[in-house]
Amino acid sequence: MSQRTPFITNTKCECGHQNPVGTVLCEACGKPLDDNGNTNENLEMRYDGRARRSQRVNPGLIDRVWNFFSSVKIAIYLIVLTLVGSMLGTIFPQESTFLNIDASTHYKDEYGVAGDIYYKLGLSHTYESWWFVTLLVMIGASLVICSLDRVLPLYKALSKQKIRKHRQFLTRQKIVLITEVEEDPNLWVQRAVQPLKKKGYRVVTENGALLAEKHRFSRWGPYVIHIGLIIFLLAVLVRGLPGLNMDQHLAFPQGDTVPIPDTSYYLKNEKFTVEFYTEAEMPEEFRGTKVLPKLYETKAVLYECTAECGDPSKEPKLREVASHDIQVNSPLNYKGLKAYQFDYDLTPVLRSVQPNLVNSVTGEAFGKFKLVMKNPQRVYQAGPYELTLKEKYMDFGMNEEGQPVSKSPYPNAPAFLFLIHGPGLPTEGQQYFYFPRQVDQVKFQQQAINDKLGGSERFLEFEVTAMSDVDFSESTAYLNIRVDKVMPFIWIGAAIIMLGLVLGFYWQHRRIWLIVENGELTLGAHTNKNWFGFRREIVSFLGKMDMTVDEKSLDNGGGLS
Amino acid sequence: MSLLDFSSNVFIAAFFLYSGAFMLYTIAIMGRKWSGRKPEEHTARWGKVAFLASSLGLLCHILYFFTRWSGSGHIPVSNMYEFMTFLSMMVMVAFTVIFAIYRKIILGLFAVPISIIIMAYAAVFPQEVQPLIPSLKSIYLNIHVTLAALGESFFAVGFAAGLMYLLRTVNFDSVAKSDKKQQRLVEFTLFSIIVIIAFLGSVFAFRGAGYETVFIRQNVTIDSPGQEDSTIEKVSYKMPPIVAPYHSEIESFQSFLGLKEPIFEAPSWMNGVNAGRKFNTVIWSLISGLILYGFIRMIARKPLGKALHPLMDGIDADDLDEITYRAIAIGFPIFTLGALIFAMIWAQVAWGRFWGWDPKEVWALVTWLFYSAYLHLRLARGWQGRKSAWLAVLGFLVVMFTLVGVNLVIAGLHSYAGTD
Numbered sequence: 005m006s007q008r009t010p011f012i013t014n015t016k017c018e019c020g021h022q023n024p025v026g027t028v029l030c031e032a033c034g035k036p037l038d039d040n041g042n043t044n045e046n047l048e049m050r051y052d053g054r055a056r057r058s059q060r061v062n063p064g065l066i067d068r069v070w071n072f073f074s075s076v077k078i079a080i081y082l083i084v085l086t087l088v089g090s091m092l093g094t095i096f097p098q099e100s101t102f103l104n105i106d107a108s109t110h111y112k113d114e115y116g117v118a119g120d121i122y123y124k125l126g127l128s129h130t131y132e133s134w135w136f137v138t139l140l141v142m143i144g145a146s147l148v149i150c151s152l153d154r155v156l157p158l159y160k161a162l163s164k165q166k167i168r169k170h171r172q173f174l175t176r177q178k179i180v181l182i183t184e185v186e187e188d189p190n191l192w193v194q195r196a197v198q199p200l201k202k203k204g205y206r207v208v209t210e211n212g213a214l215l216a217e218k219h220r221f222s223r224w225g226p227y228v229i230h231i232g233l234i235i236f237l238l239a240v241l242v243r244g245l246p247g248l249n250m251d252q253h254l255a256f257p258q259g260d261t262v263p264i265p266d267t268s269y270y271l272k273n274e275k276f277t278v279e280f281y282t283e284a285e286m287p288e289e290f291r292g293t294k295v296l297p298k299l300y301e302t303k304a305v306l307y308e309c310t311a312e313c314g315d316p317s318k319e320p321k322l323r324e325v326a327s328h329d330i331q332v333n334s335p336l337n338y339k340g341l342k343a344y345q346f347d348y349d350l351t352p353v354l355r356s357v358q359p360n361l362v363n364s365v366t367g368e369a370f371g372k373f374k375l376v377m378k379n380p381q382r383v384y385q386a387g388p389y390e391l392t393l394k395e396k397y398m399d400f401g402m403n404e405e406g407q408p409v410s411k412s413p414y415p416n417a418p419a420f421l422f423l424i425h426g427p428g429l430p431t432e433g434q435q436y437f438y439f440p441r442q443v444d445q446v447k448f449q450q451q452a453i454n455d456k457l458g459g460s461e462r463f464l465e466f467e468v469t470a471m472s473d474v475d476f477s478e479s480t481a482y483l484n485i486r487v488d489k490v491m492p493f494i495w496i497g498a499a500i501i502m503l504g505l506v507l508g509f510y511w512q513h514r515r516i517w518l519i520v521e522n523g524e525l526t527l528g529a530h531t532n533k534n535w536f537g538f539r540r541e542i543v544s545f546l547g548k549m550d551m552t553v554d555e556k557s558l559d560n561g562g563g564l565s
Numbered sequence: 566m567s568l569l570d571f572s573s574n575v576f577i578a579a580f581f582l583y584s585g586a587f588m589l590y591t592i593a594i595m596g597r598k599w600s601g602r603k604p605e606e607h608t609a610r611w612g613k614v615a616f617l618a619s620s621l622g623l624l625c626h627i628l629y630f631f632t633r634w635s636g637s638g639h640i641p642v643s644n645m646y647e648f649m650t651f652l653s654m655m656v657m658v659a660f661t662v663i664f665a666i667y668r669k670i671i672l673g674l675f676a677v678p679i680s681i682i683i684m685a686y687a688a689v690f691p692q693e694v695q696p697l698i699p700s701l702k703s704i705y706l707n708i709h710v711t712l713a714a715l716g717e718s719f720f721a722v723g724f725a726a727g728l729m730y731l732l733r734t735v736n737f738d739s740v741a742k743s744d745k746k747q748q749r750l751v752e753f754t755l756f757s758i759i760v761i762i763a764f765l766g767s768v769f770a771f772r773g774a775g776y777e778t779v780f781i782r783q784n785v786t787i788d789s790p791g792q793e794d795s796t797i798e799k800v801s802y803k804m805p806p807i808v809a810p811y812h813s814e815i816e817s818f819q820s821f822l823g824l825k826e827p828i829f830e831a832p833s834w835m836n837g838v839n840a841g842r843k844f845n846t847v848i849w850s851l852i853s854g855l856i857l858y859g860f861i862r863m864i865a866r867k868p869l870g871k872a873l874h875p876l877m878d879g880i881d882a883d884d885l886d887e888i889t890y891r892a893i894a895i896g897f898p899i900f901t902l903g904a905l906i907f908a909m910i911w912a913q914v915a916w917g918r919f920w921g922w923d924p925k926e927v928w929a930l931v932t933w934l935f936y937s938a939y940l941h942l943r944l945a946r947g948w949q950g951r952k953s954a955w956l957a958v959l960g961f962l963v964v965m966f967t968l969v970g971v972n973l974v975i976a977g978l979h980s981y982a983g984t985d
Binding site: 014076079083084086087088090093098115116130196281285286288296297299300314331333335344450484486488491494495496501506509510532533534537556561 | 691
């Protein structure tokens with residue numbers, strides 16, 4: 005239902021004030037402009053009856069966009085659509101909750117036809133979808149425009165209020181009292197000032213008329229909330245820009261110092277601890293059936309690289325900048341770089357071995373050399389023999405063409421190909437394939453490979469004789485390394501939202517207008533919420549003025565809000 | 566007697582005090598027409614006693630909370646049992662606050678049973694004190710959970726007042742189409758509450774009788790060619806199985822009233838053995854709910870809405886409307902702070918991201934958006950009275966789904982509690 009504004013409207017009030025189009029109550033005296041005073045309906049008190057920008061006649065394109073977003077109805081539609089969209093996203097798990105899946109088949113395999121439809125509708129990544137992000141952006145636009153459209157006229161209306169309003173403005177409020185007063189108007193009004201001031205009102209009078217007002221700040225509550233939300237939403241949008249946010253999951257074997265990619269930092273896991281609750285600490289029904297973790301902790305030291313950082317051939321110069329015992333609810337935090345306990349692995353990881361080069365025929369040992377899994381040296385010397393490292397595979401395996409490859413950068417199945425020069429060997433040297441782990445030697449048939457490489461008369465072998473020649477790191481901690489530069493703005497936004505909520509919901513703007521003339525008192529009162537408490541306050545005030553009034557009799561009908 | 570034993574004893578005392586208070590509220594409201602006194606006088610007198618009883622119950626409840634806290638060494642909100650007992654306590658706190666403002670005796674008649682039902686629901690879950698897992702060891706457990714529960718409790722009181730508004734204002738005698746629709750909706754709401762009561766009744770009845778039937782299911786998954794992995798899942802039914810888990814076999818079966826085998830099998834999309842069990846519980850709740858509803862209808866000899874309507878005589882509808890709104894308006898900032906802002910702060914500290922679209926997070930947001938829409942509709946679009954009351958009723962459904970439903974059917978990261 006739309007009301008067409010006539011081409012020329014008389015918006016001049018009888019008090020002489022010229023009001024803009026769209027004004028409901030005269031900006032100066034408050035007289036209702038909607039009719040000729042025949043009705044007794046409650047007044048539309050929003051923004052004190054002022055015209056909003058969105059009520060312009062003959063809107064242009066910008067005005068139309070403005071009008072669209074300034075509508076609370078549209079805002080509610082946006083809220084409801086976002087609500088429904090969010091709900092839909094929880095029917096099946098989102099793609100982002102899985103690691104390494106092919107979404108196009110996963111949803112069908114796992115959830116059947118419904119899952120397939122879900123995937124094809126794009127609901128498997130609802131919250132990153134263009135329409136959901138658009139909804140959030142539109143809510144942002146609505147927040148800005150709705151607020152501006154309303155806060156300015158409201159501010160103007162409240163900052164210059166006339167004390168004596170038109171009588172109709174009073175009699176058409178939701179709280180009204182009309183009663184006889186014998187006293188001199190000015191005296192009665194003056195007598196009313198003190199009890200109202202006691203109740204916390206700011207009171208102004210003007211011969212026989214009074215305006216009492218308190219907690220006006222509560223009216224700004226909604227706009228403060230909206231400002232907070234805008235900051236919050238902007239921070240969320242900006243967060244997606246490159247460079248503002250880093251998120252990586254890295255493995256830190258115990259005792260290792262690992263560089264953090266894209267930063268100048270190195271983090272050392274000095275010790276990782278996992279503890280479980282003992283049987284005695286658990287309730288009976290859990291004993292013997294359930295294992296409950298008690299503590300995950302990584303003793304971490306953070307270093308900053310000061311020199312030789314990018315050069316892999318040189319040892320980087322590190323300076324300790326922070327250290328922290330990282331637990332699940334206690335991340336390491338250094339200048340916005342945060343390290344969170346994410347996961348762990350108790351499988352020992354091989355760090356280095358010291359094989360002995362021996363003559364398998366005579367049993368003669370030529371000497372030990374230290375082979376480090378990560379960044380090993382190129383050339384080793386064992387007695388008269390020189391060993392050159394030709395190839396290195398951290399996680400040995402074969403690709404489809406039968407070529408040796410490394411399946412991952414983690415030392416799960418390390419393998420090394422050496423070229424050995426020395427007495428008794430061909431001048432071009434002899435190749436030797438070495439798997440430091442016993443299981444891998446068997447699994448990948450080291451013996452057979454080397455027989456093939458070196459021929460049947462080969463006599464050199466690597467042997468690890470003592471456990472002390474093997475160095476393991478006992479466990480690996482997985483840490484989530486994060487930088488999130490917009491977080492302060494998120495928290496500022498949230499704090500402003502809370503401030504606005506408290507202002508808006510726990511206080512109410514209350515105003516009382518009084519006119520005493522011709523032996524009659526007219527009282528009109530308005531609040532933005534909690535009419536119940538307001539009526540009670542007015543009854544108590546009238547009691548102080550020696551008037552007994554029933555709370556309900558103040559109710560001028562109409563809805564309560 | 567250890568501190569924890571004392572704690573569970575005062576908890577039981579609180580439960581009985583609430584039940585007693587509920588009866589006293591009933592006498593205060595229903596008895597006013599039969600007693601010799603003036604109705605207002607009767608209600609005021611008995612209402613005072615009822616409020617005293619419910620406050621005493623709350624005191625015991627608070628005592629339970631702090632003794633359990635000190636006995637277990639951590640705040641008792643860490644599993645479903647503890648959370649539900651805490652939520653029921655907060656409902657009573659919210660009721661007390663709203664009662665202090667509006668002094669409407671009849672509010673007790675509707676708010677106290679909500680707390681009783683939640684308490685009974687708590688008892689469905691294992692009650693032993695469990696040690697905290699590392700992710701729950703945080704001061705934010707204390708802040709986030711308690712504030713969220715308090716906010717939600719105000720929504721619960723809003724729900725109670727909204728339902729009262731509907732019972733007060735719906736024209737139960739009219740046969741006009743729009744009135745009929747309202748009557749049916751009110752009746753459905755009341756029926757849903759009865760189903761929940763029936764669910765609790767059947768859980769405790771079968772538990773008391775020690776009923777158990779066990780199903781096993783063999784899952785064969787083929788990992789890589791030639792490699793078969795088979796796992797055996799076992800599920801124990803505590804209610805007679807009308808429906809068996811999909812593709813399962815009976816391990817042991819306790820017959821019940823001639824029921825010697827499951828009547829049918831759960832459809833294939835109900836993955837996992839527990840889905841079948843939950844489905845079975847839903848069926849039992851509906852059956853016993855229908856029986857209970859039919860029984861009450863037989864006594865009342867009219868629709869329940871119509872039977873409850875006279876209780877509202879003399880209650881000002883506008884006051885109920887305002888109580889509904891006020892409860893929600895008080896709860897909304899608390900809910901925002903507890904269920905969203907502190908949730909984000911904790912998520913940032915524990916998981917390194919303040920928001921991750923986890924189902925529980927999404928549903929907290931859905932709840933927030935729902936009540937935001939409610940407030941905008943009410944304040945800017947003038948939705949008051951009937952429409953606003955319906956939204957308050959529906960809103961509490963959203964709250965309960967967020968608290969219970971998400972754990973029951975969706976789970977996700979935030980499933981510390983486990984549900985039945």
